[in-house]
Amino acid sequence: MHAQRDVVRSVDIQRGWQANMxxxxxxxxxxxxxxxxxxxxxxMVERLMRKAGL
Structure with a gap:
């Protein structure tokens, strides 16, 4: 369950990061x-950003 939530939030974070240049x-x-x-x-945002290398 947590892994699914992380995937969804990771997509949201990537989208938001790209939208903010x-x-x-x-x-x-x-x-x-x-x-x-x-x-x-x-x-969670911090952890997922670090995991994605942002």
């Missing part, structure tokens, strides 16, 4: 995802 950090992406209605923790 690849210059935003975890805090900005976290706020953006929250505004879009995603129930995601900041630490």
């Amino acid at each position: 690849q210059v935003c950090g975890a805090d900005q992406l976290w706020r953006q995802l929250r505004c879009e209605g995603a129930d995601v923790a900041r630490c």
Whole structure:
């Protein structure tokens, strides 16, 4: 279950990072995802960004 959620959130993070010209950090992406209605923790965004090498 967690792996499926991570895959979905990783796609959201990649999309958000690309939309912000690849210059935003975890805090900005976290706020953006929250505004879009995603129930995601900041630490999850940080972990998935690190895993993706962003």
